[in-house]
Amino acid sequence: MTCVDLFQARSEIELDSSTEHWSLKDLLELDLSSNSLTGNLSEQTEDLKVATYINLSRNAFTGTIPDAYGSMNNLMIFSLASNELQGSIPHSLGKMISLVSLDLSDNLLSGEIPTALENLQFLTYFNVSFNKLSAEISPFRNFSYSLFASNEGLCSARDSPYVDRCKKKKKKKKKSERRIIVVVIASVTFVALLITFFSVLTWTTRRRRRRATEQPSSHDIKDMERFSYQELKQATNDFSNEKLLGSGSFASVYLANFDNGNHFAVKVFNLGREHASRSFERECYMLSKLRHRNLTKVISACSNHDFKALLLEYMQSGSLEDWLYRDGSFLDVVQRIDVMIDVASALEYLHHGYVKPVIHCDLKPSNVLLDKDMVGHITDFGITKLLGEENSVVHTHTLATLGYMAPEYGNEGVVSSACDVYSYGILLMETFTRRKPTDDMFGGELSLRSWIDAMLPDSVNQVVDSALLREEEEHFTEKMRCVSSIVLGHDSISQG
Structure with a gap:
């Protein structure tokens, strides 16, 4: 199967309630994110009760969230973000006692947020932004209000740039209620007044004690x-x-x-x-x-x-730069593709997955770290820019690393998502050619990009890292075709 075939196969997967993915016993982690999975979510969760991580985000699931999901008591990370789910958030999710992170953002969910979720003492991340939810979110004031953004029906008791302030509609009612209470109190006996007083005192004391014992444990976690x-x-x-x-x-x-x-x-x-x-x-x-x-x-x-x-x-495997240039280190074709997919996934989240577009501004091999499983992670957000809703570009005086900057960034200080895309194109070329854009061979009108353009499409083997592909190795033709499609496609990427 060629590189293109692999991507096509990945995008054509479909999932429905009859699939066997939900009958994998003793499965601890399930990650089907960023595909084109369709249909309703399965209610068959009996075999997933030991799972601790389930990520079904960025697909095309429809229908509602099944109540059966509340039975997954061991689940710690659960994401259904960026689908087309409708209906309300099930109250049964409040039974997922081990839940640390719950992401339901970017769906079509409506109704109120279940109060049962307030009892999840380990929940430290709860994102329901970009839905159609309603009611007040004050019970969830320990979470950033940005995680509730773009829900027209939600409101907060305090000012926030992400959620409207709740309108105080109850003042008139309170005044009328006070008048009634005054009349009633005036008409009752002294004994009834004492009973009311002691009842209120008892109720208030119990409530304060209950609140004191139910303080979220996230504060304790932060202290630790x-x-x-x-x-x-x-x-x-x-x-x-x-x-x-x-x-x-x-x-x-x-x-x-x-x-x-x-x-x-x-x-x-x-x-x-x-x-x-x-x-x-x-x-x-x-x-x-x-x-x-x-x-x-x-x-x-x-x-x-x-x-x-x-x-x-801590990233045990070091940086992408280490693996490209350190003696004795080597990444094969599949590993380099996987890392570049990881970087692209992170950029897609920064540009489109957060409340506002985030521009990294300094994408390069030393800022791509690899964990023990060789999964890529973008790091170093020291010169990152956050775009506002009213503008798609900003200006800056802080410049990124030479060789990876887009021309408009280096010349005019203009920052946009296209700058990150340009840097990604340079990073992609460097990863498969093992040539830095600041190499001594480049200068004047010759750059990494123009050098590759001059060699393609007839001399791909002279552009690609010499240690990456050898004619005697297995599946050489398929790997060369795959790498060629990547290198040949660099121009559209580096142009943003």
């Missing part, structure tokens, strides 16, 4: 995730060179080994550099808002007057 400067210093051997993973314009990254066996990456910002503090604040904000399997995750932050650092998910 905080790290002091001394802890970071000890975990990195006083930020020694032997723990150094890499360094950039504004920061250095160290491996932190904690006594409990956890390993994280600590990004320490060089506050002596101009704009370093601004880069820290921007990256803190963006990483706390963005959530995608192909973006690095922020664990915690440590900040004081003279020290600022981020604690990030």
